[in-house]
Amino acid sequence: MDNKKKSLLKIEGITKTFGKVVANDDISLELYEGEVLALLGENGAGKSTLMNIIYGIYRPDAGRIEIRGKETKIASPRYALNKGIGMVHQHFMLVGRCNAIENICLISKTSPFSLVNQKRIAASLEEIKARYGIDVDIHCPVEQLSISMQQKVEILKLLYTGADILILDEPTAVLLPQECEALFSIIRNMTKEGKGVIFISHKLDEIIEISDRVDVLAHGKMCGHLITKEADKNAIVKMMSGDNVPDMSGYVKQKPQDEVVFSCRGIEAYDDRKAKTLDGVDLEVYKGEIIGIAGVEGNGQNELAEVLAGVRKVIAGSISIKGKSLRPNRPADFIKNGVGYIPAERNGVGTVPDFMLYENWLLRKAHFPTKNGMIDTKQVVHQSIGAISEYDVRTTGPLERSANLSGGNLQKFILSRELKKKPEVLICSYPTRGLDVKAACFVRNQITKAKQEGTSTILFSGDMEELFTISDRIVVLNRGKVVGERVPEQTTQEEIILMMMGEKA
Amino acid sequence: MITKKGLQRIGILLLAVLTAMLAGAVIILLSGANPLTAYYSMLVKPMTSLGNIGGVFIHFIPLLLIGIGVSFTFHAKLNNLGGQGQMLMGALGMTLIGIPPIGEALGAFSLPVGFLVAMIFGAFWAAIAGFMKTRFGASEIVVTLMLNYIAVQAINYILFYHLRTDGEIRSPRIVKMLPKLFEGTRITWGVVIALVLVVVYAIVMAKTKFGFNLRTVGGSIKAAKYSGINTKLYYFLSMAISGAFCGIAGAAQISGNTRRLTESTAGDYGFSGIVVAMLGSLHPVGLVIASFLMALLTSGSSMMQTDTGIPESFTQVLQALIVLFILMGMAISDGKVKRRKGGKEK
Numbered sequence: 001m002d003n004k005k006k007s008l009l010k011i012e013g014i015t016k017t018f019g020k021v022v023a024n025d026d027i028s029l030e031l032y033e034g035e036v037l038a039l040l041g042e043n044g045a046g047k048s049t050l051m052n053i054i055y056g057i058y059r060p061d062a063g064r065i066e067i068r069g070k071e072t073k074i075a076s077p078r079y080a081l082n083k084g085i086g087m088v089h090q091h092f093m094l095v096g097r098c099n100a101i102e103n104i105c106l107i108s109k110t111s112p113f114s115l116v117n118q119k120r121i122a123a124s125l126e127e128i129k130a131r132y133g134i135d136v137d138i139h140c141p142v143e144q145l146s147i148s149m150q151q152k153v154e155i156l157k158l159l160y161t162g163a164d165i166l167i168l169d170e171p172t173a174v175l176l177p178q179e180c181e182a183l184f185s186i187i188r189n190m191t192k193e194g195k196g197v198i199f200i201s202h203k204l205d206e207i208i209e210i211s212d213r214v215d216v217l218a219h220g221k222m223c224g225h226l227i228t229k230e231a232d233k234n235a236i237v238k239m240m241s242g243d244n245v246p247d248m249s250g251y252v253k254q255k256p257q258d259e260v261v262f263s264c265r266g267i268e269a270y271d272d273r274k275a276k277t278l279d280g281v282d283l284e285v286y287k288g289e290i291i292g293i294a295g296v297e298g299n300g301q302n303e304l305a306e307v308l309a310g311v312r313k314v315i316a317g318s319i320s321i322k323g324k325s326l327r328p329n330r331p332a333d334f335i336k337n338g339v340g341y342i343p344a345e346r347n348g349v350g351t352v353p354d355f356m357l358y359e360n361w362l363l364r365k366a367h368f369p370t371k372n373g374m375i376d377t378k379q380v381v382h383q384s385i386g387a388i389s390e391y392d393v394r395t396t397g398p399l400e401r402s403a404n405l406s407g408g409n410l411q412k413f414i415l416s417r418e419l420k421k422k423p424e425v426l427i428c429s430y431p432t433r434g435l436d437v438k439a440a441c442f443v444r445n446q447i448t449k450a451k452q453e454g455t456s457t458i459l460f461s462g463d464m465e466e467l468f469t470i471s472d473r474i475v476v477l478n479r480g481k482v483v484g485e486r487v488p489e490q491t492t493q494e495e496i497i498l499m500m501m502g503e504k505a
Numbered sequence: 506m507i508t509k510k511g512l513q514r515i516g517i518l519l520l521a522v523l524t525a526m527l528a529g530a531v532i533i534l535l536s537g538a539n540p541l542t543a544y545y546s547m548l549v550k551p552m553t554s555l556g557n558i559g560g561v562f563i564h565f566i567p568l569l570l571i572g573i574g575v576s577f578t579f580h581a582k583l584n585n586l587g588g589q590g591q592m593l594m595g596a597l598g599m600t601l602i603g604i605p606p607i608g609e610a611l612g613a614f615s616l617p618v619g620f621l622v623a624m625i626f627g628a629f630w631a632a633i634a635g636f637m638k639t640r641f642g643a644s645e646i647v648v649t650l651m652l653n654y655i656a657v658q659a660i661n662y663i664l665f666y667h668l669r670t671d672g673e674i675r676s677p678r679i680v681k682m683l684p685k686l687f688e689g690t691r692i693t694w695g696v697v698i699a700l701v702l703v704v705v706y707a708i709v710m711a712k713t714k715f716g717f718n719l720r721t722v723g724g725s726i727k728a729a730k731y732s733g734i735n736t737k738l739y740y741f742l743s744m745a746i747s748g749a750f751c752g753i754a755g756a757a758q759i760s761g762n763t764r765r766l767t768e769s770t771a772g773d774y775g776f777s778g779i780v781v782a783m784l785g786s787l788h789p790v791g792l793v794i795a796s797f798l799m800a801l802l803t804s805g806s807s808m809m810q811t812d813t814g815i816p817e818s819f820t821q822v823l824q825a826l827i828v829l830f831i832l833m834g835m836a837i838s839d840g841k842v843k844r845r846k847g848g849k850e851k
Contacts, residue, residue: 311730332733341731349731352724356508362717363732374712399508 005032007069008165008196009054009085014063016049021434023049024060025220031165031196036187038207038228039200040240041217047200050217051167054198055087056080067165081107086163088154090170096143100153101125103142104160121160128159132189135182147275148179155186164195171199172206173298174275184210202296204233204501216240233503237494257287261456262308262339262425267317268480269303276315277303279480283458285425290447290457292471292488294464296500300480301460302344305429308458309341310334321424336366340423340455342414344430346407350414353403357395358384360402361417387416392442408439415443419450426450426457432466444470464493478502514786517838521830522784522798529823538813546812547805547820557804559691563762564774564800566695567592567754571778572796573706574750576787578645580710581743582723583638587631587649588775590656591748594630595623595755597660600668600766603679603759615681620698620756627752628745630656635744639737645744653775661768668766676766683761695761700793702750707789719743751775773821777803780824783831799824 009031016024023046031037041047052058054065056074064071067083074080080087094103101122108121125138136152137145145153151171158166168187172180187197187210201207207214208228216224216239224239262285269278277300285291295301306312308319310331319326321337334341341364343349351360361384362368362375369379384398391412395405402410411431418426428447432440447457448470461467467474468488475485476499484499530540551557571588578585585591602608602619611618630652637643661674668676683693710716722729722739729736754774763770777799784798785791806820 309731310733331730332735335733343731345727348725349727352721352728354724355720359717359720363721363728366733368714368717374708375714375717377712401508401510 005034007031008033008067010066010069011054012064012066014050014053014060014065016053016058016060022220024053027063027217027220027222029215029222029225031198033164033194033196034191035212036191036197036199036210038211038214039198039217040202040204040207040214040236045217045240046220047217048169051087051169051198051200054080054167055085081161081163084163085165085167086158086161087167088151088158088169088171090173092150092154094142094150094153097141099141100136100138100156103153104157107157107161125156125160128156131193132159132186134186147174147273148176148182151175151183152186159190165198166190166195167198167200169200170202170298172201172203180206202501204236204503207236208233233498234494237497240497259287260284261287262319262321262458264308264319265317267304267307267319268315269307269312269317270315271300271303277480278307278314281317281477281480281482283308283475283482285456285458287456288451288454289472290451290459290470292467292474293458293460293477294467294474294496294500295477297462299477299500301477302429303480304477305341305344305427305458305460309339309343309427311341331364332366335364338421338424340364340418340421340426342411342418342426342428342431344433344460346410346414347403351402351410353401355402356399357388357393357402357405357413358398360413361387361398363417365421383420387413387420391416391446408435411435411439411443415446419446419455422453423455426455427460428457429460430462431459432461432463440466464496467496468493476500513838517834518784518786518791518831521827521834524830525823525826528826529819532819532822533813533815536815538815543809543813543815547809548801550808550812551801551805555687555690557808560804561797561800562692562696564803565796566693566699566757566761567772567774568777568781568799568803569699569792569796570702570754570757571751571774572781572785572792573702574747574754575778575782576706576785576792577719577743577747577750579782579787580716580719580723581740583740583743584646585631585634585649585744585747585751586646586775586779587634587652587656587748588751588754588778589771589773590649590653590775591627591630591751592755592758592771592775593656593660594748595627595752596759596766596770597663597755598623598626598752599756599759600676600679603681604668604677605680608680613681615679616683616760619679619760620753623752623756624749625752627755628749631748631751632741632745635741638744639741657768660766660770664766664768670765674768678764679759681760682764683757691762693761695757698753698757702753703789703793706792710789715742751778754778777824780828783828 007030012028014024014027027050039047049058053060054074056076056079065074072083095106101118104121104125105118122138128134129136134152134156136149136156142150142153151174171183175183190197199211211228214226214228214231214236215222216236218240226236264281264283267278267281268276271277281304293301293304303312307314307328310326310329310333312329314328319328321339324337326337327333347353351363358381361380369376369383381398388395388398393409393412395409405413431443435443444466451457459471471488473485474488474496476483476496478500479502483502486496533540533543551561571592575585575588599619599622602611602622603615608615631649633652634645634648637648638645664674664676670677683695686692686694686696718734719739721732721734722736726736755771758770759766781792781795781799785795802820802823806817809815810817
């Protein structure tokens with residue numbers, strides 16, 4: 001490391017826990033002026049938490065932060081900004097109706113009503129644009145700009161405030177390849193001016209191209225500092241996955257039968273921002289198998305799960321179950337034909353938070369228990385009590401409000417509701433996310449148990465161990481396409497991670 | 506089954522009414538009257554004679570019916586501010602069927618037919634807002650509110666050019682009126698109709714798939730979609746049904762009270778009905794209690810005016826205060842819930 005360079009930001013021993021979950025465990029890093037430090041790690045490795053601490057959104061439980069050699073406590077984003085720390089979030093913080101100048105007025109300390117100030121801001125923005133080579137229309141309302149242009153407005157905003165510690169949270173996730181080049185040239189211009197950049201990404205190629213150093217985070221721990229020029233890809237991937245071997249004992253794997261029960265062809269779909277995130281996905285699911293879907297967040301898994309469960313529109317493609325074609329975006333059709341769905345969001349999608357448990361028992365049911373044409377409430381309560389005890393849902397009873405249940409217990413309840421219908425196919429979206437070890441284990445066991453009874457499962461998960469432990473096949477998604485599939489026993493986590501990053505097919 | 510949340514809700518409502526009356530007492534004091542006398546003539550006096558009680562029930566019927574109607578939209582987390590317009594349309598339906606010559610031709614059948622047509626008219630008027638909401642995403646609050654103005658002027662037009670009688674801007678009398686429940690009072694069978702419809706409402710909401718799905722749509726639109734519910738259809742239906750009940754209120758008003766259609770047939774019931782739905786907390790029994798209380802306030806206000814000189818419009822102040830305090834109470838209790846939840850998620 002170059003000793004002549006001044007340290008901009010130094011953090012030592014940062015620890016942050018949420019409940020029982022340790023998001024950051026004794027993390028240290030240092031950023032020098034004029035360099036790009038890449039921060040690499042899987043989903044849930046603790047990158048966002050760390051950045052939110054640096055930006056003053058969270059307070060660390062332990063550890064110290066130094067800015068330009070002086071120890072400080074960062075109490076709020078406003079304070080961070082004053083200290084020269086700026087962050088471009090994945091979701092932009094811009095007012096759509098306003099143009100760049102007005103958006104920047106909002107954060108500047110002067111009155112936003114003054115015309116003179118707007119002109120002055122416009123002038124200094126033009127100067128910044130020229131200095132860093134940022135090409136964007138500052139007079140156009142932000143909502144009419146493309147996403148890459150909006151990102152440039154965000155960067156302009158930070159440069160205007162004079163920030164010299166810039167955090168870019170997955171800036172390339174929303175960009176097309178040619179747009180990345182423009183961003184990189186802006187970043188290079190910034191480092192030439194002596195600014196330090198923390199660049200968060202999953203994408204190895206980019207990191208190797210733009211960064212000077214790489215820090216690797218895994219499971220909340222800092223597990224490697226590398227100098228980019230000296231590192232090779234395989235070494236980095238090894239660091240990311242850690243070297244734990246998944247424990248496969250206790251799960252019965254059984255050969256799936258040769259009958260295709262569920263399939264989709266050429267699925268194309270938009271995400272909520274109207275960006276095309278699924279670009280021709282084909283999938284065949286055999287009877288009684290568990291397919292694991294792996295992918296870096298934002299590569300289309302959420303959308304695929306919703307499409308397969310019938311709750312998202314498609315642009316093109318077809319879905320069929322047992323040879324019968326299903327009409328996309330008609331959830332009732334999917335329910336009737338035996339598609340179960342465990343959504344990623346338990347409160348608000350999987351259940352109505354204000355409903356009592358027995359009322360939520362009726363969600364996603366093709367037929368309600370009835371007596372004389374009316375809902376048989378007694379029967380519903382009875383069924384839900386049965387599920388609560390069989391699936392060990394810890395609650396005061398069927399009259400409890402769903403919102404009062406913990407994540408694990410609510411998940412068990414939803415799982416029991418879907419599995420009791422003996423679905424042909426079960427779509428599981430991040431079923432163990434945020435659950436403690438015991439609850440997660442229970443959920444996995446139930447999924448494998450259902451498999452023995454002939455239910456096929458499509459398991460979307462960000463947890464490598466989970467994918468390796470219970471799936472029969474792992475299918476990898478990258479940029480909305482299936483890039484390959486592997487049998488867990490014949491591959492390694494490193495290989496899957498490389499595929500997820502689009503390095504290998 | 507009264508849950509903890511239910512008890513809390515009842516507490517908030519009672520507190521809201523109480524605080525509103527205390528605040529109202531201050532206003533009465535400031536205008537130089539004795540709050541106790543004022544509240545006595547407002548709340549107790551209307552119940553002291555059979556004739557006075559009849560007056561309370563005159564208001565009770567439309568308030569309850571509109572309260573039920575508004576509740577249907579509240580369950581889906583929609584708002585219906587168009588009770589007035591829908592009630593006028595219903596009243597128009599009843600009038601068209603009830604006046605000669607159709608009324609004479611139909612005889613006693615003019616009542617059921619009139620109610621049916623009123624229901625359809627009211628439902629149609631609200632369905633316009635439902636259509637605008639589901640097809641174009643137009644705010645149902647604005648649309649229902651604006652439809653009120655159109656309804657009032659449409660009624661004026663019809664009265665002026667087509668139904669004018671004796672040189673006055675009002676319709677002819679309808680032929681057949683609802684029979685009295687008790688002879689010698691003003692209490693009609695309209696009370697029975699309204700109470701039966703409360704029971705229907707209770708059954709639909711608690712015991713049918715339709716009611717359950719409607720509550721799911723209101724509880725979480727994403728969960729409704731997840732559950733396979735056609736959310737747009739339910740939005741549309743909840744508006745239309747809401748309008749149907751307001752239409753029935755119009756028919757009951759014509760056939761049980763005013764006998765003829767005028768511009769002011771619907772009075773302030775459209776908005777008071779919203780207060781009923783809120784104060785009754787969408788609960789069938791709650792709706793009955795709330796509409797009785799509102800009816801009491803409305804009919805007592807004129808007695809208060811004669812006794813103490815406080816103008817009748819004070820009831821509206823009191824109603825508005827009740828709504829404000831309910832909303833404040835809900836916000837405070839929901840706020841607590843949210844804060845707790847936020848803590849858990851982190």
